[in-house]
Amino acid sequence: MRSSIIFLFIVCFSLSGFSQSLEKINSLMEKADYKGAKILIDKIMSDPAKAKEPENLYFKGRIYNSLSADKSLSAKERYDLKVEAYEAFLQNQQLDPKDIRMKLEAYLSYLDLYGGFYDLGVQFFNDKLYEESFNSFSKSYDVENYIQKKGYTYEQTKLPIVDTALLMNMGLAATLAKKDVEAANYYRKISDANIYGKQYEAVYETLAAYYEKTGDTAALNTILSKASKYYPSNNYLNDFALRQLEKSGGKQALYAKYDEMLKNDPSNFPLAYNYAIDMYNAVYVNDEKIANAEAVKNRLTEVLKIAIQNDKGIDATVLMANHLYNAASDAFSKADDVRGTKPADIKEKKDLKDKANKLMDESIPYALAALKYFDSQESLKTSQKATRVNILSNLVDIYNAKGDAKKAAEYDKLKTKGL
Numbered sequence: 001m002r003s004s005i006i007f008l009f010i011v012c013f014s015l016s017g018f019s020q021s022l023e024k025i026n027s028l029m030e031k032a033d034y035k036g037a038k039i040l041i042d043k044i045m046s047d048p049a050k051a052k053e054p055e056n057l058y059f060k061g062r063i064y065n066s067l068s069a070d071k072s073l074s075a076k077e078r079y080d081l082k083v084e085a086y087e088a089f090l091q092n093q094q095l096d097p098k099d100i101r102m103k104l105e106a107y108l109s110y111l112d113l114y115g116g117f118y119d120l121g122v123q124f125f126n127d128k129l130y131e132e133s134f135n136s137f138s139k140s141y142d143v144e145n146y147i148q149k150k151g152y153t154y155e156q157t158k159l160p161i162v163d164t165a166l167l168m169n170m171g172l173a174a175t176l177a178k179k180d181v182e183a184a185n186y187y188r189k190i191s192d193a194n195i196y197g198k199q200y201e202a203v204y205e206t207l208a209a210y211y212e213k214t215g216d217t218a219a220l221n222t223i224l225s226k227a228s229k230y231y232p233s234n235n236y237l238n239d240f241a242l243r244q245l246e247k248s249g250g251k252q253a254l255y256a257k258y259d260e261m262l263k264n265d266p267s268n269f270p271l272a273y274n275y276a277i278d279m280y281n282a283v284y285v286n287d288e289k290i291a292n293a294e295a296v297k298n299r300l301t302e303v304l305k306i307a308i309q310n311d312k313g314i315d316a317t318v319l320m321a322n323h324l325y326n327a328a329s330d331a332f333s334k335a336d337d338v339r340g341t342k343p344a345d346i347k348e349k350k351d352l353k354d355k356a357n358k359l360m361d362e363s364i365p366y367a368l369a370a371l372k373y374f375d376s377q378e379s380l381k382t383s384q385k386a387t388r389v390n391i392l393s394n395l396v397d398i399y400n401a402k403g404d405a406k407k408a409a410e411y412d413k414l415k416t417k418g419l
Helices: 020-030 034-045 054-067 075-095 100-104 108-126 130-150 164-176 180-192 198-214 217-230 235-264 269-285 293-309 315-337 343-376 382-401 405-416
Strands: none
Touching: 020 034, 020 054, 034 054, 054 075, 054 100, 054 108, 075 100, 075 108, 075 130, 108 130, 108 164, 130 164, 164 180, 164 198, 180 198, 198 217, 198 235, 217 235, 235 269, 235 293, 269 293, 269 315, 293 315, 315 343, 315 382, 343 382, 382 405
16 A cells, blocks of 8 residues: 655744734644644634634644644544544635635645545554544545545645545455445446556456346446456456356357357366356256257367366366267267168168267277376375266276277276275
8 A cells, every 4th residue: 555645834824813822823833732732723613603714714624634643643533633624624715715724825735634544544454444444545535536626736746537546445445344335336436437457356356246246237247348358367257247148148148258258268277167067067967958969069079178278187178078978978879769770760870879989989088087197196085086986987888888898897996996
């Protein structure tokens, strides 16, 4: 977090018409005795009539703001002083149409309050007082907006048009304070300004989660549309986009989106693997079979080849072995269902069996690669042991179907290894 810009200044006013009390206050301020000056200004402001005089309000603001820089006070006391100073300055300007005092100081008190509230927000945050941190950052933001609304400019610094650092801090403090609505409102100012980059990735993630939770589909789609351009490799955001599409568009639209994402980011293993899992479940697991199953199986093979290239483990290889084995089993089942004796039927049956045998042959290298991986590990988790046994069972079935009983027996014997 950045350090704010602090401009503590003392201006000696010796204008005519100064009351004796204000002269004494001014003298105390020159000596930096802000506690003493506060006692005097509070006494003056206790008179309802004097509490509405612009001059008194201005000095209250100056004294309270100066005292708020005293590090011997608690952060809460300093925050409260700054709030009262800000309110006093605003009232001063409302009651003084000529704006004399603020013009003379070039509105530097507002710049000082902006930086001071920011610094207190950081202090509260570091102390894990997240609600207080959010409140202080919010006040800094209020002052900044007031400065910009009024068009005040400063030689010392130029305030950003979109204060992303402050917005990020407000959003984070609000999130930790469980103020989800406020966090989303401030984060959205960053997305609405089309600001992006690695440091803002969490902004889009937080907004996507918030809009899905609240059911704001329009806002969610807006965020996801931007995220697809700014963060195409972000799997967390991709999941939101894919879930939304599956709800509204069905499998065809979902797979088209997967293809688009994979084309833009072909080395994204989680994306390819999740796409493969969805297709695998659609053709082999789900009760409701997909209409264009054969086309999906072909695409599944293609996507798994992409996933295997980027897989640092063995998951994609295992899925490929199971996919090709199941595809072979489906082809055998279809061949068994052909009952006719006409030449066309005989040809169809033969073609299906040839296809099944080809798929079994293609499955073997992936099954052996998975088996080699598992057998090279020092130990296996329970789920990995189960996967290994399943791979061996598939190999037994494949070699039995090929008429190689000896090979099938060898793989059947290996099932007990390591169990």
